[in-house]
Each structure stands twice: as structure tokens, then as C-alpha cells.
Amino acid sequence: MELHLHQTHHTIGDFAKIVDYLQDQCCTPLPGLHLLPELFLTGYPLQDLCLQKPFIKNYQETLANINQWSVDYFRGENIAFLMGGLKYTFDPSGLPRAIENVIYLLQPGLELQAIYSKRLLPNYDIFDEEKYFSPGHASRCFTFQGKNIGLLICEDMWTSSFHQHDPVKEFARDIVKTKKSIDLVINLSASPYYLDKQKNRIARGMEISHLLKAPFAYVNRVGGEDEILFDGASFIVQGEEILVQGQSFRAEIISTTVPIKKPSEQALLGNHHEDLTQDPANTWEGLFSPNFSYAHQLPTLPDLTDEKCASLIQALGFGMQEYATKTGFNKFLIALSGGIDSALVVALVKLSLRPGQSLECLYMPSKFSAQISHDLSAEMCQKIQVPLKVFPIKFLHSTVNIAFQEAFGEQMHGLTDENIQSRLRGALLYGRSNQTGRMVFNTSNKSELAVGYSTQYGDSVGALSVLGDLYKTEVISLCRYINKYHENIIPQLIIDRPPSAELREQQEDAQSLPPYARLDAILEGILSYRLTLQEIVAMGFESTEVEKIYGLYQKSEYKRTQFCPILKVKTKSFGFGYRVPIAKKLT
């Protein structure tokens, strides 16, 4: 059978382009089965948009347009398009009573037909689907070219102890019961990227292919939606074999011929009873399994291999570009400090820059800034040919000090004086942003965010956080990788010098925080595995240190609440899928 996986890339709600794409594809259609992603017709995730009548009206008109066009102009044979979309049921008042996340079938000369409703609605972490959608209640096969095609939407392919149904196992049971094979299993997805996830997807795809004795075709959308990245990477597997695999983070159509062999009835039924009683190896829980490395005495975060670094660089560059272009920016601005975080953000943006785009860096030294911080910033900018502007805040800072004393009759305390420098920088950075129309990228990392080691409205400003899902030790790994494969664009001393906020004399992060290797391992225990303090201490950490970090983490919720969207590249991240009250009894 001819299969065409359309790994599409459209902005949420850009119905004109979505219809254009469909009409283009249908105008001179390639014969065979065309698969488009989950919610291709609307984009994903929509959140409250799918409840807003202006959006609903545009969407309903889009469906009507497609129907009219198909009836009038869509011609061909042996062709079917399966695509994701929403199916609304309305109250008499015109408000939505139910919304289903469905597969629409489009065939020449016919209207769109909803043939399957997603059964497993993810409702954990960043997913709120039960808030918006009603689940489907039955599995469904679809017949095309005489073949029996099992339909799944995204989460439907996973199995978990907390899911009430197991659509894949239901297919297997149906095969046993009806003695009718499934010839192909398809999954239309809108599946967010995170590090290492593709391996899980393929392993599970192979497991399904093995269980149902049929090829498994998986198509995923491409797009960056605020913090959430969809990476495409569509694939078809048969048994243990990967037949095709699409690129990551790039729209494309993957066409191939999939040989469909009807299994003998013997083969069909032989193993099924056995398979059905076995637990699958690739469960939903497996996606989120702990990932500590005990190579050293204490657990540490696993090393970022070259392969992972390459994936992260691609993902983060894609995410920045998506957010910028979808909000109408092609000029960027980053506050460069001479430290490693801002250097990495500059490098990542530089590596992702497209024709017509530009990047500017701004260095804002105070009286506490070392000359070497300037020199390293200048060296890096020269190397990558990015203009570096310098806006000294020394005079401004002392002006504020004097005015403060005049207004309040007292000198600024230490912390006041530290924070005011950071906030003046925030104000000036955004002044430059206003003046030039440049989008500001934030440079905080996950370690800082977790313990609140930043100044609200100061170094925490920005439209988008690039590193907010990477611990400091991972920032270092990524810098090393970039230097190895991208001509040492980050001066080595930026990587090697001790981290400092340079907000007072001789300040170093190490005065306030444990070494980052320990900090990051402890944070991973708290954030990703939600361990008790006792469990973390039992790994070999000092209890005073663990308690101190847990205290800092708990007390800094208010800062994270007002932080910008963070590009999500891990299973557990700060941001939309992380929801913790600010006002609470601290443990």
C-alpha cells in the first residue's frame, strides 16, 4: 500500500494555510493513503481557544469550505486522506456541549467524515485534554483498498496503569475474537519533543507491530507552540524494522510503499493469547522512569552525549525560531554578561539564525564587573560576528544610590543594592528592545530557577527562556559540545571561570550554593522524581544541604509564577505542566 506521512507545520488557527495545504495536496493527489497529524485542521494545543466562539466560527467555516471544495473539485481514485480535527456538538445556545478529538476521512468528491474519536485523553503535566475534550468509547478500523486499518490518535498507542482502556490490547483481543487480521495500524499524533523520546516511540511502535502483526505508521506534527515543541520524526515500523523515518523539526512528506502481508490464521492466533497476558515492555510509565547515573560515588545527572547535545541544539534553535516568527520578530537581543549561560544562549541563537534575521548583544557593566567579563563578551561577539553594544550602568547605579539616600534618608542595604543593578539592567535591556524592535531571550538556567537564584524583573526578564529546562551542568556540557563541533565559538575561559552574578565584590555562586554537580543531582531528585528529603539523603547527600536546597526551592515559587515560557526539552519541566501553589506551609 502507498503511504504518505504528512509531517505538517502550521500555526495554531491559521485556517487559510491549512486549507491551502490540503487543497494543494488534493489537486494532483498521489494515490494511496495520506496520513496527517492529530488536530491538523486546528493546530495543537489550543487550550481555551477551542472554547472561544471567534475561533469556533472560523473553524466551522473552514470545515464547510473543505466540504464544498471536495464535492466540487476533489477528484481521484484509490485515494484517502486521514487527518486530525475537532468535532463539535453544540447546545441550542450555540455554545459547545462536547468537543471530540477525531480522525476525519476525506475522499474525492465527498465531505469530511469523522470516523474515530480519540479514546485516551492525556491529562497530566502539560496536557489538559480532559478539560476540553470528550473521549471516544470504541476502537475502530477503517477499510481502504480492501485492507483493515486500525486507527489510533497519539495517546491511544500507550498503555498505563492509570488509563482506563488499552486500545492496542483491544485490537489484539478483537483479532482473536473475530479471527480477522488488522493489516496496518496508524497513529496520528501531536506528540511533544523531549530528550530521548523518539527511542520510546519507536520501541513502542515495534511492540505494537509485533503484537498486532502489522506495520505501524506514526505521523507527528512539527511546530513550536510557546514552550511545547513538536518534532515530527514520523516513522513506519514493521516488527523490529524501521521502514522509514522523517526528519526532526522539519515539515516533509514521507512517501513509501508498505508491503502488507496477511498473516496466516495460525500465525494470527498462535501467539496472541500469550502476548495478551504479557505486560508490554514500553509503558507510559517507562517514558518517565528515573535516570540517575551512579558512575561516581554520589548520583549525578547522566552525561549529555554528543547525540543528545545535537538534539537539544536543534530543538532549542527550532523553539526560539518558532516563538519569534509566530509573534512577528526577526531581530533578537541578548544581555551578555561574560558568564556561561548568556554565552550559550547567544551561541544557540547564532546557530539558528536565518537569512534576514539579526542578533545584537548588550553588555551592561557595573562597578563590580570584571574587565575580563567585557573582554570575553567582546571576544565571543567578534568571533561570531554579532554586534556587541556596551551600556555601562556604573553612573546610573550611583545616581540611584544617591537618589535613594535623598528620598529615604538611608543607604541601600546589600541585597537592595544587588537587586537594583539587576533591575536597572532589565529596564535598559527592554529600553533597547523597545527602541530596536528586538525580542529579548532570557538566559536563566533550570538550577537557578529551581532555587530562585535570580532577581525578579532583573535577570529574569525575557520573552522566552531558552535554557530554563537545562541544569547548569548541562549548560556546561552543551557549551563544550558547541566548541567541539562549532569552531570554539565560546571562549574557553567563559566555560572555565567560576560562575558569578557580579553584583558585589568578589561574589561567586559557590558562596550561596553547593557545587552545581551536587545541586543539580539533588534538584533532579526533588523535581523529576519528587523524592522525599530522606530518600535523597540516603543517596549520600548531606541532610543540611538537601534541606537548604529544598527550602530555597519551596520559597521561590513566586518567582517562577511570573517567569516567561520555557522551551520544554525534558519530561518534567517548570512552566505550564508544573503547578504548585505559592502560599503553603513549607516542609
Add this chain to the structure above:
Amino acid sequence: MELHLHQTHHTIGDFAKIVDYLQDQCCTPLPGLHLLPELFLTGYPLQDLCLQKPFIKNYQETLANINQWSVDYFRGENIAFLMGGLKYTFDPSGLPRAIENVIYLLQPGLELQAIYSKRLLPNYDIFDEEKYFSPGHASRCFTFQGKNIGLLICEDMWTSSFHQHDPVKEFARDIVKTKKSIDLVINLSASPYYLDKQKNRIARGMEISHLLKAPFAYVNRVGGEDEILFDGASFIVQGEEILVQGQSFRAEIISTTVPIKKPSEQALLGNHHEDLTQDPANTWEGLFSPNFSYAHQLPTLPDLTDEKCASLIQALGFGMQEYATKTGFNKFLIALSGGIDSALVVALVKLSLRPGQSLECLYMPSKFSAQISHDLSAEMCQKIQVPLKVFPIKFLHSTVNIAFQEAFGEQMHGLTDENIQSRLRGALLYGRSNQTGRMVFNTSNKSELAVGYSTQYGDSVGALSVLGDLYKTEVISLCRYINKYHENIIPQLIIDRPPSAELREQQEDAQSLPPYARLDAILEGILSYRLTLQEIVAMGFESTEVEKIYGLYQKSEYKRTQFCPILKVKTKSFGFGYRVPIAKKLT
């Protein structure tokens, strides 16, 4: 039957105080049935906290303590405590497999016993219960003193087209089927406040009492949890009669004797068949019904009556106090501008001030600030005996202008210059906050938030937004009310002068925005009723104006994303329950 409604007030996760309260109440227990709120044992809402092992460990230890204590020391007769709590089921790995929101029964000498699991899990707006909890599958009555007591938890009392079950109707059907009366219906709640909600609760309570021919006892928690306010206001109704009603926003125990009359079998069954076929008058949807006023030619927001103003003032004062005290602040700081929004926040905080707390105002004039702005601020502060500090930003502003020109070789544009003033104020306000340990309250209103009429990191800073759920026209009404009942503490000219941001010469809001009465009505159509632009235009508004406002609303999502928590006093608010993507195709 003796009933005791415990309208409790505890910080989320403050297990020591929760156990103390319970032991105090059990030490010399009043005979009868004691009702405590939903999730009394943990607090609500917990969000991800209920998945974190440190929290779970503390909670499990708390349950064990209560059990041990009850077995060893709790003595008495004719006593039962019903209280809300979580019931965890664990995986072998120690991670929670399922969490139920249950009613625990505590009786003298016995351990806690989970006797009912909440069936309807709210999962709309601010509620994410399906994300965390597993629903119960059966209604349940509990026998006490020979009486049959129907159990409900919060949402269970409501009926809606989107709820899969209707626990109240199931009770009615059971009565018909078993011919056994229910003698009392109880509802343990954690029900957020919003304007006018208490009327809905009581009306629905009466409807349930009528349908089930039994008194209906409703106990609600008290507490401000970030943006969400729980108002208590517990009550018992019988038919059309309110037997008792608790205070709003105050912990108390309401004890009363409820006469329980067993209805004759005739009465019991007579109307039930009829009642069961009738649609209830007080549905969930009714809570969210449109509320436009067409008293004038165009729709406007309904007037805030004196009763509503009083309720709002109580709610907002309570919410500020809760957030401040739970995060450890007793000193407050507000930037006073001479405008109506900051004046109202100052008035509200002043009216809510408790012994030992203090408020300071900071006036930060630029060269565009009118003298009258200072004088009005000074007049108000004098009237209410709050210190007013003045920090002129004129010199600082010109210093930044010069430094900007030196650094970049060009003068600031108009918008850059406007925003930098606002951001300098933000930095200085937080400098003062750092120096004095005062919490900053934000002064933006809902109209500004909706159209992005504010400077990010400038006037949008603050730990908590007091007015972010009130439109500008409602801000005006509230000021008038305060002056009427609180000695004209807001100078009349602050209310009467045209609103201005004072960021350039002769600036007035009216240059950028429609008159607030029109703006607010259009915004309410967009935000609360999610109307199409065509529907709003059909009400009589100009389409260019509606389109302009809708455009501003859509484009300012990025500002709202980084805004502080907003005290929620309406059914539809910005904040946690409002989730709209930033990057999207604008309509």
C-alpha cells in the same frame, strides 16, 4: 439532630495545626454530627503538591497520628466527625497510583475510615481535579443516630449537561426504589468565592432539600490560596427556609439542632416521579449565565450594588491578607500615582490592615507628572494616615536618556521613553521593597490587563494583583462606595479626573482606548461569553472598535503570562483558570 459545621481555616499542608484543631475538637466533643470541609486534612487546591513525596509522607504520617490518637484518647458517645481528605493507593514503587478525594469518618476510639469518594471532579476553569484524582463510582449514605445521611462532596451537588452522573438525582431514584427516606443531606465543600455565588449555592441547596425532602447542610472552607478565595458561608436549609448561615471569610463553628422529620411514605413518593422528570432550576450552567445589562442603549456591565461592593471589599481584603500572611509579610508597599486604581488598592489595603501591620505609599513623579497628582496622593495619605514617600525619577530619567544616547548614538523613541519611566519605577519600587521587607501589591485593573495597556516589568510588577479581576468601571463604582461608607477617604478628584498614565505630555487613556463603559462591555462579551465579533457588533457596537479591542486583547497574551496572581472574584478571570496560547494566528 445536633449538627456542627466547622468552617475551618488552615494553610495548605499545615498538618500540625490541622491535627491540633481536630484534637481540640475531639477532646471535649460536643455530641452530634461534626462536619468539616472537603480536603480539611490537606487543604485545597494542592495541584502538584499532592504528587510530591515530601508532602505525601507528611500527610500519611498525619493520618497515622490521628488514628493512633483516636484509638488511645478519643472518647465519647453519639459523636461522629465527617471530614474531607485524600485517600492514596500506592504502586509497589511507592508512587501514587490513585488518589481519591474522600469523606473520612472519625468516631471515638476508632481509626479514620474513608466512607465516600467524590464522584464529580470539577475540571474546568481553575479546577484540574481529573488531573490528580480518581472519581468515586457510587453514591453513599451513612447511618448516624438511626438517621440516613446522604453524602456529597462539593461538585457532587451540581447537575450539568456535561457531568456524566447526577448524584442528587440518584439519591432521589434510590428513595423511590427502596422506599427508604434520606433524612439529611450533607455536602463538604471547598468552594471558591465569586460575586453572587452564595445565592446560587443556597438556591441549589433548597432545590435539593425540596427534591430529597430532607435538610441540606453545606460546610465550606475558609482561606485564600494564591488567587482563589474560599469564603466559608456554610449553611443549612430545609425546603425554602435557611436554618443557619455562617459568616463569609471567617472561621467559625456553627452549631444547631436540626429537626429531622421522617416524611410519610405517601409524601416520600408522591412527588418524586414528577420531580425527577423536571429539569432543576439551578444548574451548573446557571452559575455562568450571561449578565449584561441593557438599561441603556448599549449593553453595559451591571451596576455594582452596595451589597456587591461590600462583598468585594471583604473578599479582596481577605485575599490580600491571606497571601501576605501565608508568605510571611506584614508590611506593604504600593506605588501611588494620583490615579484611581492605585488609590483604590491603597484604600482596600488600609481597610483590611490588622494590628502590627503597616502600609507605605511611594509616589515617583517624572517630568510628565502633574502637580495635582502629587497633591491628591498626599491628601489621600494624610487622610488615612499612611506615610507617603516621594522618589522623583526626573533626574534619573534624564540620566538614562543621556546614557542611552551615549551608548547607542540615538535618542530614545517615544514608546521607549514612556516604557523606561514605568520600568525605572518598577525597579525603584522593588528597591524600596527590598530595603524595607514590604510586599508590593500590583494596581492594574482587568480592562488594562485585557488590552495590554501596561508596561511589562513596569507598572505590571507586584506580588499580587488586587484589582486584576475588576474592570475600570467597577473600580470607579468601588471607589464611590468606599467614599460613601468610609469617610470619603479617596479624594473626589482622583475619581473624577480623566485617567492618564502620565508618561508623555497631555497623555490620557482616552487617546488610546474607547471610553471605559464601552470598552468594559465589549471585553465582557469577549472574555466571559466568548462571543464572536459579529455577535458583539450586533449588540450595537462599532465593528472597527470591536476589532481593535479584540486585536489588542489577542496581542497582549504575553504580558498576562508573566503577570502576578490575580485575586479571583468573578466566574471568568485571568489567571490560573485562563489558558490561551501566546503564539497563534490572530483572528
